[in-house]
Amino acid sequence: xxxxxxxxxxxNYAKDMAIFPIPxxxxxxxxxxxxxxxxxxxxxxxxxxxxxMIPFYCFSLAALGLNxxxxxxxxxxxxxxxxxxxxxxSSLILYGRYGIPLVPSILGGGIVSxxxxxxxxxxxxxxxxxYLAVSxxxxxxxxxxxxxxxxxxxxxxxxTIDVPNLYIFGALLDTPLKKYYLVLCIVALMxxxxxxxxxxxxxxNWMAIRDMDVAAEIIxxxxxxxxxxxxxxxxxxxxxAGALITITYYGAANIEEFNLFLSFHLLGMIIIGGMxxxxxxxxxxxxxxxxxxxxxxxxxxxxxxxxxNLRANSEAIVFGGLIVFFLIVEPYGMARxxxxxxxxxxxxxxxx
Amino acid sequence: MNFFFxxxxxxxxxxxxxxxxxxxxxxxxxxxxxxxFAQGDMSLLAGLALVGFLTIMPLWLALVCTIAVMTLLAYAxxxxxxxxxxxxxxxxxxxxxxxxxxxxxxxxQSIWGTDAKGLNIGIPDNPIILGELFLSSFDLIFGVVAAAxxxxxxxxxxxxxxxxxxxxxxxxxxxxLSVGIPLLNAWAVTWVIAGxxxxxxxxxxxxxxxxxxxxxxxxxxxxxxxxLGGIDSIPGAILAxxxxxxxxxxxxxxxxxxxxxxxxxxxxxxMALLFLWFRPYGMFGKEIIDRV
Numbered sequence: 167x168x169x170x171x172x173x174x175x176x177x178n179y180a181k182d183m184a185i186f187p188i189p190x191x192x193x194x195x196x197x198x199x200x201x202x203x204x205x206x207x208x209x210x211x212x213x214x215x216x217x218x219m220i221p222f223y224c225f226s227l228a229a230l231g232l233n234x235x236x237x238x239x240x241x242x243x244x245x246x247x248x249x250x251x252x253x254x255x256s257s258l259i260l261y262g263r264y265g266i267p268l269v270p271s272i273l274g275g276g277i278v279s280x281x282x283x284x285x286x287x288x289x290x291x292x293x294x295x296x297y298l299a300v301s302x303x304x305x306x307x308x309x310x311x312x313x314x315x316x317x318x319x320x321x322x323x324x325x326t327i328d329v330p331n332l333y334i335f336g337a338l339l340d341t342p343l344k345k346y347y348l349v350l351c352i353v354a355l356m357x358x359x360x361x362x363x364x365x366x367x368x369x370x371n372w373m374a375i376r377d378m379d380v381a382a383e384i385i386x387x388x389x390x391x392x393x394x395x396x397x398x399x400x401x402x403x404x405x406x407a408g409a410l411i412t413i414t415y416y417g418a419a420n421i422e423e424f425n426l427f428l429s430f431h432l433l434g435m436i437i438i439g440g441m442x443x444x445x446x447x448x449x450x451x452x453x454x455x456x457x458x459x460x461x462x463x464x465x466x467x468x469x470x471x472x473x474x475n476l477r478a479n480s481e482a483i484v485f486g487g488l489i490v491f492f493l494i495v496e497p498y499g500m501a502r503x504x505x506x507x508x509x510x511x512x513x514x515x516x517x518x
Numbered sequence: 519m520n521f522f523f524x525x526x527x528x529x530x531x532x533x534x535x536x537x538x539x540x541x542x543x544x545x546x547x548x549x550x551x552x553x554x555f556a557q558g559d560m561s562l563l564a565g566l567a568l569v570g571f572l573t574i575m576p577l578w579l580a581l582v583c584t585i586a587v588m589t590l591l592a593y594a595x596x597x598x599x600x601x602x603x604x605x606x607x608x609x610x611x612x613x614x615x616x617x618x619x620x621x622x623x624x625x626x627q628s629i630w631g632t633d634a635k636g637l638n639i640g641i642p643d644n645p646i647i648l649g650e651l652f653l654s655s656f657d658l659i660f661g662v663v664a665a666a667x668x669x670x671x672x673x674x675x676x677x678x679x680x681x682x683x684x685x686x687x688x689x690x691x692x693x694x695l696s697v698g699i700p701l702l703n704a705w706a707v708t709w710v711i712a713g714x715x716x717x718x719x720x721x722x723x724x725x726x727x728x729x730x731x732x733x734x735x736x737x738x739x740x741x742x743x744x745x746l747g748g749i750d751s752i753p754g755a756i757l758a759x760x761x762x763x764x765x766x767x768x769x770x771x772x773x774x775x776x777x778x779x780x781x782x783x784x785x786x787x788x789m790a791l792l793f794l795w796f797r798p799y800g801m802f803g804k805e806i807i808d809r810v
Contacts, residue, residue, distance in 0.1 A: 292794065292795055293795075293798050294806075295608070296553045296749055297745045297798060297800070297803075299553075300741045300742065300744070300745045301787070301790070303741060304742075304788065304790075304791055307783045307784035308784045310783070311780060311783060315777075315778040316778075378808075379808070380808040380810050426738075433613070433616065434617075437613050475628045475629070475630075476628040478632055479623075479625075479627045480624070482620045482621075482624030483620070485617075485620050486618065486620025487617070487621055488617075489616065489620070490599055490618065490621065493613060493614045494602045497606070
């Protein structure tokens with residue numbers, strides 16, 4: 167009885183096509199947006215804003231990108247961190263070297279990343295399954311190599327570009343609060359766009375390809391077009407996320423931040439969060455951002471009793487254990503838990 | 519020309535070691551459809567365990583103990599992780615293997631430490647002069663060991679009762695179950711064999727590079743070998759290992775200087791990608807035919 171779906175009469179087309187047809191969902195989302203825009207910025211400390219909330223939003227965006235590709239279109243990518251790196255470097259080059267305004271250069275970074283991503287997506291037309299998963303590793307290694315070896319891109323052997331002073335509409339972007347708003351606005355817009363993307367024709371075609379590509383091709387879904395679009399959209403999101411996290415959190419584009427392990431972590435985020443759901447990208451990203459902090463804090467508490475080797479490796483153990491745990495216990499991820507809670511609330515307080 | 523052959527043969531010998539790692543992948547994939555991403559971490563674990571045991575016991579006992587550890591790992595993996603996941607889609611099994619990789623690496627390093635350790639089991643590393651070619655005796659000895667291991671595996675799979683059961687499981691899970699082969703035990707045995715292969719690879723690579731975290735990254739070297747040869751093919755893994763080893767060494771020496779070097783990290787992937795474009799299932803991989 168807490169969560170009601172009845173009494174919701176769709177008496178015109180606009181209501182039938184509404185993005186959130188259930189009033190309760192709309193209110194819940196509205197409250198969360200108000201919370202994110204008005205409550206968090208004025209109650210959270212600078213540390214929370216800049217070291218937890220900003221990475222959380224950026225990784226959610228990147229995880230959402232990977233979710234389009236893996237969760238919706240069914241193509242595994244092990245090179246997604248590299249696409250984030252492409253976005254980061256190209257947006258900084260556009261902003262710092264060519265003087266293009268900030269928001270267009272962030273989006274431009276995304277577009278460059280989309281182009282690179284669709285190039286590496288071409289093998290998906292011939293290669294499937296694990297062969298494809300391994301081929302996407304090629305993206306990771308080739309991009310890493312290009313960024314460290316081509317001086318024009320990175321300006322040196324170390325492959326690092328520092329973030330200059332950022333101006334947006336003439337105002338200096340310096341405090342964590344301003345950065346927080348920049349990230350939040352872009353992320354909110356892109357999530358809305360993504361939500362609409364997957365419930366439209368594009369998303370349905372992706373899901374058809376994921377469920378069985380031969381059948382999808384027979385009913386008229388062009389594999390060539392939709393697989394490449396999946397790679398392009400997915401790496402666009404990754405690129406924007408990479409650009410955002412670099413300018414607001416890392417402070418310098420460095421290939422070390424976007425290594426293979428980040429690719430695995432992104433994959434872990436969408437498994438733990440829930441593949442093929444928007445909500446899952448957020449839950450997974452939030453979980454993976456908070457997990458290391460939580461582990462470190464608890465290790466500090468039990469400092470004396472835990473041997474140092476275990477302390478250094480506890481993150482890997484907990485991370486690996488959680489992936490396995492979720493796959494065994496809840497293969498649809500944390501987003502499924504929310505679904506279960508809804509089912510329970512629908513009947514509460516009655517047993518059936 | 520001599521230089522060319524030297525580079526080629528060194529590459530081939532390195533390639534054998536890639537084959538060893540790829541072989542572990544292929545064995546497990548064939549038997550249980552698990553794309554075992556933890557193969558490199560298993561090598562790391564074996565190396566760490568061996569170094570750890572060597573400090574308190576002689577070599578032969580340390581080897582026995584290491585293989586006991588790998589056996590324990592194999593049974594734990596199959597019965598704790600993969601038994602609840604039977605009949606799940608391959609992608610889920612793959613992700614479970616990624617989780618396993620983190621677990622194995624974390625647990626191994628928690629027990630035996632994260633610092634780099636030397637591993638010396640008394641194999642000489644001298645240059646051998648063969649005609650006009652300079653080769654490393656260490657590489658040669660490991661080439662022979664690897665060849666012997668592969669020969670032993672072939673005999674095991676073709677001639678013994680267990681080997682035949684394992685091949686039956688690889689062919690068709692349900693048919694194997696219906697004639698009374700215990701599926702989980704067969705998987706566990708396969709994982710033990712993969713563990714032994716990982717141990718040999720761990721010793722070979724550990725003696726060259728030292729036993730440390732980066733040892734687990736040899737899995738990344740073996741992956742292009744694996745897809746080039748075909749994921750479920752043992753001869754494919756061996757042949758592709760040689761091709762990749764020779765190819766990347768030649769490319770690094772003869773093409774590398776023109777583009778700034780360091781192309782060894784991705785050249786095998788390029789080779790595999792190009793080849794797969796024409797044969798999407800590698801050299802000897804089983805072609806999957808989709809039906810609607």
